[in-house]
Amino acid sequence: MVSQRLKVSTDLRSFMPAPTTPDQRLLMEQVGDGPGSRLLLLAISRSCPAPALPAPAGLAHPAQRASCARGTEPSMAGAGQSDAQLAALSQGLVGALHGDKRYSQVLNGSFDLGALPSGLLPYRYLLSPTLDTQPLDEPYLADQLQQRLDDLSSPAASLLKGLLPRDPTLEVLKLAERWTPAKSPELREGVWFSPQNEALLLVQTAAAGFDPDAQQQAIDGIQHAFNALPGHAGAKLEFSGPGYFSVVVGAQTRHQADWIGRISSVGFIVLLLLAYRSLSSLLLSALPIASAALAGIAALTVVFSEVHGITLAFGFTLLGVAQEYPIRVLSHRRAGEDAVQSVRALWPLLLTAIASACIAYLAFYASGVNGLKQLAVFTIVGLLVAGFSTRYLLSRLLPVRVRDVADMRWLAKARDLVDRLPRPRWIPVVVALAIILMLAVAPGPFWQNNLAALTPLPQDMLLRDARLREALGAPDVRYLLVLQASTEQGVLALSEQLQPKVDALVAQHAVDALELPSRYLPTVALQQARQQKLPDRASLQSELNQALQGLPFRPDLFQPFLDDVETARQLPPLTPELYVQTPLGQRLAAMLMQRDGHWLGLGTVSGVHNVAALQALGADSGGNVRLLDLKVASESLVAAYRTRILQALLVASVLLVLTITFALRSLRRAWHVLAPMTLATFLVLAVERMMGIEISLFHLVALILAGGLGLHYALFFERDTGDPAEQRRTLHATIVCVLSALLVFGMLAWATIPVLRAIGLTVSLGVAFHFCLSILMAPHTHASED
Amino acid sequence: MQVLDRPLVVSGELAWLGGDKLQRHVEHPNDETATIADGEVTQQRAGKSPRHFSLSRAPQLQVLLDSFVALLSGDAGRLQQAFEIRQGGDPAAAWTLTLVPRDAKVAKTVAGITIDGDGKTSRCMRMQEADGDLAIDMLGPLAAKMPAQPTREALLALCQGAH
Numbered sequence: 016m017v018s019q020r021l022k023v024s025t026d027l028r029s030f031m032p033a034p035t036t037p038d039q040r041l042l043m044e045q046v047g048d049g050p051g052s053r054l055l056l057l058a059i060s061r062s063c064p065a066p067a068l069p070a071p072a073g074l075a076h077p078a079q080r081a082s083c084a085r086g087t088e089p090s091m092a093g094a095g096q097s098d099a100q101l102a103a104l105s106q107g108l109v110g111a112l113h114g115d116k117r118y119s120q121v122l123n124g125s126f127d128l129g130a131l132p133s134g135l136l137p138y139r140y141l142l143s144p145t146l147d148t149q150p151l152d153e154p155y156l157a158d159q160l161q162q163r164l165d166d167l168s169s170p171a172a173s174l175l176k177g178l179l180p181r182d183p184t185l186e187v188l189k190l191a192e193r194w195t196p197a198k199s200p201e202l203r204e205g206v207w208f209s210p211q212n213e214a215l216l217l218v219q220t221a222a223a224g225f226d227p228d229a230q231q232q233a234i235d236g237i238q239h240a241f242n243a244l245p246g247h248a249g250a251k252l253e254f255s256g257p258g259y260f261s262v263v264v265g266a267q268t269r270h271q272a273d274w275i276g277r278i279s280s281v282g283f284i285v286l287l288l289l290a291y292r293s294l295s296s297l298l299l300s301a302l303p304i305a306s307a308a309l310a311g312i313a314a315l316t317v318v319f320s321e322v323h324g325i326t327l328a329f330g331f332t333l334l335g336v337a338q339e340y341p342i343r344v345l346s347h348r349r350a351g352e353d354a355v356q357s358v359r360a361l362w363p364l365l366l367t368a369i370a371s372a373c374i375a376y377l378a379f380y381a382s383g384v385n386g387l388k389q390l391a392v393f394t395i396v397g398l399l400v401a402g403f404s405t406r407y408l409l410s411r412l413l414p415v416r417v418r419d420v421a422d423m424r425w426l427a428k429a430r431d432l433v434d435r436l437p438r439p440r441w442i443p444v445v446v447a448l449a450i451i452l453m454l455a456v457a458p459g460p461f462w463q464n465n466l467a468a469l470t471p472l473p474q475d476m477l478l479r480d481a482r483l484r485e486a487l488g489a490p491d492v493r494y495l496l497v498l499q500a501s502t503e504q505g506v507l508a509l510s511e512q513l514q515p516k517v518d519a520l521v522a523q524h525a526v527d528a529l530e531l532p533s534r535y536l537p538t539v540a541l542q543q544a545r546q547q548k549l550p551d552r553a554s555l556q557s558e559l560n561q562a563l564q565g566l567p568f569r570p571d572l573f574q575p576f577l578d579d580v581e582t583a584r585q586l587p588p589l590t591p592e593l594y595v596q597t598p599l600g601q602r603l604a605a606m607l608m609q610r611d612g613h614w615l616g617l618g619t620v621s622g623v624h625n626v627a628a629l630q631a632l633g634a635d636s637g638g639n640v641r642l643l644d645l646k647v648a649s650e651s652l653v654a655a656y657r658t659r660i661l662q663a664l665l666v667a668s669v670l671l672v673l674t675i676t677f678a679l680r681s682l683r684r685a686w687h688v689l690a691p692m693t694l695a696t697f698l699v700l701a702v703e704r705m706m707g708i709e710i711s712l713f714h715l716v717a718l719i720l721a722g723g724l725g726l727h728y729a730l731f732f733e734r735d736t737g738d739p740a741e742q743r744r745t746l747h748a749t750i751v752c753v754l755s756a757l758l759v760f761g762m763l764a765w766a767t768i769p770v771l772r773a774i775g776l777t778v779s780l781g782v783a784f785h786f787c788l789s790i791l792m793a794p795h796t797h798a799s800e801d
Numbered sequence: 802m803q804v805l806d807r808p809l810v811v812s813g814e815l816a817w818l819g820g821d822k823l824q825r826h827v828e829h830p831n832d833e834t835a836t837i838a839d840g841e842v843t844q845q846r847a848g849k850s851p852r853h854f855s856l857s858r859a860p861q862l863q864v865l866l867d868s869f870v871a872l873l874s875g876d877a878g879r880l881q882q883a884f885e886i887r888q889g890g891d892p893a894a895a896w897t898l899t900l901v902p903r904d905a906k907v908a909k910t911v912a913g914i915t916i917d918g919d920g921k922t923s924r925c926m927r928m929q930e931a932d933g934d935l936a937i938d939m940l941g942p943l944a945a946k947m948p949a950q951p952t953r954e955a956l957l958a959l960c961q962g963a964h
Contacts, residue, residue, distance in 0.1 A: 098840065165831050167802060168811045169844060176932075179804055202853065203840055567805040 051490040052224030056255040056483040058213040102204030105214040111240035120219040124207030137582040139186040141542040156562035181575040209486040227265040230258035255480040279762040300341035303401040311397035330393035336723040337401035346748030354413035367678040369402040375667035382663040421740035450701040457704035463711040464650040495643045496618030506616035507538040527622025532606040542588040688729040691788035717774040721781025732793040917960040925960030
C-alpha cells in the first residue's frame with residue numbers, strides 16, 4: 016500500500032517556502048519551469064575527437080572505427096563527408112522527436128518551410144510585418160518581381176522556384192528568419208554546427224528543468240531516438256542545460272551516497288557484532304528503525320498528496336537518532352534479567368528523549384513550509400514508532416540469555432578514567448568564550464544561500480555548457496523579462512509596444528537578444544490592421560498586372576498568390592488557441608500564462624551585458640514590465656526558508672527546555688542536560704565557520720540531528736543510579752552510539768559532494784563535541800565523590 | 802523556364818578558386834556575386850545584405866561544382882564518383898559529355914548535365930533540370946555569340962557546333 020501510494024516529488028520547488036505574492040509564485044514556477052530552464056542543448060560529434068589516440072582495437076565497434084578513420088583523414092572530402100553524416104543524424108533526430116509530447120520544440124537550424132502548416136499559410140500576411148510599412152502595390156510588387164527574376168538566375172533558384180507562384184514577396188522566408196533564434200550558429204549541410212565540428216540542436220522539454228525524473232525521461236527519449244538512427248554508431252550525443260544538470264547531480268549524489276552507505280553499513284554491523292557478540296541481537300536491533308521508516312512514509316502518504324525527495328533525505332537523516340534506542344536497550348541488559356525488565360528501567364529516560372525530540376519537531380510543523388511540515392510528520396511518527404517498538408516489540412523478541420556488558424574489564428577501566436576526569440566549573444565559560452571568539456573572527460559570509468553550490472557540477476561540464484550556449488545563442492537561465500496585463504491580447508500588445516525599445520537595447524549591445532512573445536504572434540488588433548491593408552482581388556490583380564509589365568513571368572503564374580491574399584482578407588485573426596496547432600505554438604505557450612486573474616508574458620534574454628539598461632525597460636510601466644533575476648530571487652527564497660527554520664528552531668529550543676525541566680523536575684538537572692548540548696551545537700557552528708564553511712540548510716538539519724544525539728548522551732550521563740555497574744552500562748551504550756554515528760557520518764564527511772560532506776562533517780563534529788562536553792559537564796557520580 | 806514565358810539571360814564570369822571554391826559573378830543585367838565555399842553559398846547583391854544558404858539546398862550548384870571542379874582539375878575519379886558518364890562524338894573534334902548525377906536527391910532536381918566541346922575547349926554546359934527547365938552556359942568565346950532574342954533551339958544549335 017505504502018509503495019503504491021507514495022509519490023515522491025523530486026521537484027526542488029515544493030521544498031521552498033510557500034510563495035505569497037504573484038511574483039514569487041511566478042518565480043517558483045520559473046526557477047524550473049521557464050522557457051530557458053527547459054532547454055536542453057545537444058551536440059552530436061564524431062566518436063573519436065582525438066585522432067592521435069586510436070580507440071583500443073578490441074573495444075571499437077567496426078562501424079565506429081570506420082567513421083573515425085574517415086574523420087581523421089586530412090582531406091576536405093573526408094571532413095565534408097563526416098559533416099554530412101552528422102547533419103543527417105541531426106535531421107534524423109529532429110524527425111524522430113517531432114510530434115513527441117515530451118518536447119515542445121526541437122530546433123537544429125534547418126530552414127523549415129513547414130513551420131506553418133499549409134492550411135495556415137495564408138496567415139503569413141497577418142504575421143509578417145511587411146504590410147506595416149509596405150502596401151502590396153504596383154511599385155513594391157514590381158521591385159519584388161524583379162528581385163525574384165534575379166533569384167531565378169542565381170544559385171538560390173531551386174530554393175525559390177517552388178515558392179514563387181504562391182509567395183512572390185517571400186513572406187514565408189521573412190517569417191522563418193524572424194522565428195529562428197536571433198544569434199544562430201554556423202550552418203553546414205543545412206544544420207547548425209559549432210566551431211568544434213559538432214552538429215548542434217536545441218530541445219525544449221515539456222517538463223520543468225528542476226524535475227530530475229521527468230528530465231531523465233526526456234533525455235532517455237532523446238538518447239533512445241538517437242540510438243535508433245542509422246549511422247549513430249560512429250557518433251556520440253552529448254547533453255547540456257539545466258535539466259541535464261539536475262539529472263547528473265541527482266545521479267552523482269545518489270551514487271556517492273550509495274557506496275559510502277554500503278561501506279559504513281558493513282562497519283556498523285561489525286561494530287555491533289563486536290559490542291554485543293550476538294547475531295540475533297544485531298538483526299533485531301534493526302527492527303525499530305525499519306518500522307520507524309515504514310511508519311513515517313505511511314504517515315506521509317496519508318497526510319500529503321506528494322512527498323518531497325528532500326523530505327525523505329532529511330527525514331532518514333534525522334531518524335538516525337532512533338538507532339540509539341535499541342543500542343541503549345542492548346547495553347543496559349543485565350545477565351539473567353529479561354529484556355522487558357531492562358527496558359522498563361530505561362523507559363522513563365528514553366521516553367523523555369523521544370518526547371522532547373517530538374515536541375521540538377512540532378515547531379517544524381508550525382513553520383508553514385510544506386517541506387518542513389512533511390519532515391515533522393515523518394520524524395515525529397518515525398521516532399514514536401521506533402520508541403514504542405523498542406519498548407513493546409523488541410523487548411519481547413530479544414533472547415533471554417545475554418552477556419552483561421558491565422562485566423567487561425576494559426569498560427570498568429574506561430569508566431574509572433571518565434570518573435576521574437577533572438570537571439572544572441569554568442569549562443562552560445571557556446567554551447562559550449571560545450565559540451564567540453571563533454564566530455567573530457571567522458572568514459567569509461556566514462550563510463550559504465546558493466543551494467546549487469552544495470551540488471556543484473564538474474568544471475568541464477560547465478565549460479561545455481557555456482560553449483554550447485554561446486554557440487547556440489541559447490537564452491540565459493538567469494534573467495526573464497516579465498510582462499503583465501489583464502488579458503492575453505494585452506500582454507501581446509505590451510510586447511509589441513516594447514519591441515522598438517528592445518531593438519534599441521540590442522543595437523546598443525546591452526543584450527545579445529531578447530525574444531518577446533509578439534515575435535511569434537502579433538495581437539489581434541495588429542493582424543486586423545494588416546488585414547485592412549490587403550487589397551481586394553480585383554485591385555491586387557490590376558497592380559500585379561502593371562508590375563508584371565516588361566517582366567518575363569508567365570501571366571497566370573501568380574494565381575496561388577492572388578488566392579492566398581484573398582483568403583487572408585477573410586481569415587479570423589490567429590489567436591494563441593489556434594496557434595497551438597502549429598509547431599511554434601508550444602513555443603508561444605511557454606511564453607504566455609495566466610496567473611491570479613491576469614496574464615503574464617515572458618521574454619527570454621540571452622547575453623546580458625547591461626543589467627541596468629534591461630531593468631530600465633520597466634521603469635515607467637507601473638510594474639507591468641519587470642526584469643526577474645532568478646538567481647537573486649531564488650537566493651532570497653532560500654534565505655526566507657532559513658529564517659523559517661531558525662524560527663522553528665528557536666521555538667523548538669524553548670519547548671525542549673520546558674519538556675526537559677518538567678521531565679526531570681529540576682532546573683539544575685535540566686541545566687546539566689541542556690548546557691552541554693547547547694554549547695556543543697554552537698561549538699560545531701563555530702568550528703565549521705573557522706574552517707571557512709558557509710552554513711547552509713543542510714548544515715542546520717545536520718546540527719539538529721547531532722543535537723538529538725547529544726540530548727541522549729547528556730540525559731544518560733546526567734542520570735545517577737548510584738549503581739557503578741549501571742554507570743558502566745551507560746558508558747558502554749554511549750560509546751557504541753558515538754562510534755556508530757562517527758562511522759556512518761564520518762564516512763560521509765569524506766564524500767566529494769559538498770552536500771554529503773556538509774551533513775557528514777557536521778554530525779561527526781557534533782557527536783564528538785556532545786560526547787566530550789556531556790562527560791565533562793556531567794555531575795560527579797556518588798561513587799567517585801564518596 | 803516554366804515560370805517564365807521567355808528565356809532568362811545573364812552574363813558574367815565563373816571562376817574556380819581552387820579546392821571546392823567556386824565564384825559566380827554576374828555582371829548583366831544586375832550585379833551579383835555568389836561564392837560557394839565549404840558547403841555554403843553566399844550570395845551578394847549591390848545594396849543588399851549577403852544571403853547565406855547551405856549547398857545541399859541548391860542541388861544545381863552542387864552539380865555545377867562537382868562537374869566544374871572535376872573537369873578543371875582533371876579529376877576523373879571525382880567525376881566518376883558523382884556522375885554516370887556517357888561520351889559521344891569524336892574526342893579530337895566535336896564531342897559531347899553527358900553526366901547524370903548518381904545521388905538520388907540531387908537527381909530529383911537535376912536530371913543531367915551535358916557538356917559540348919571541341920577538341921580541348923568546352924563550348925557549352927547545359928543543365929537539364931528535372932522539372933523541364935534548361936539552363937545553358939555558353940563558355941569562353943561562344944558567350945559573345947549569345948543572340949539578343951535567344952530560343953532554346955537556337956542555343957542548342959550554337960552549342961552543338963555551328964562553328
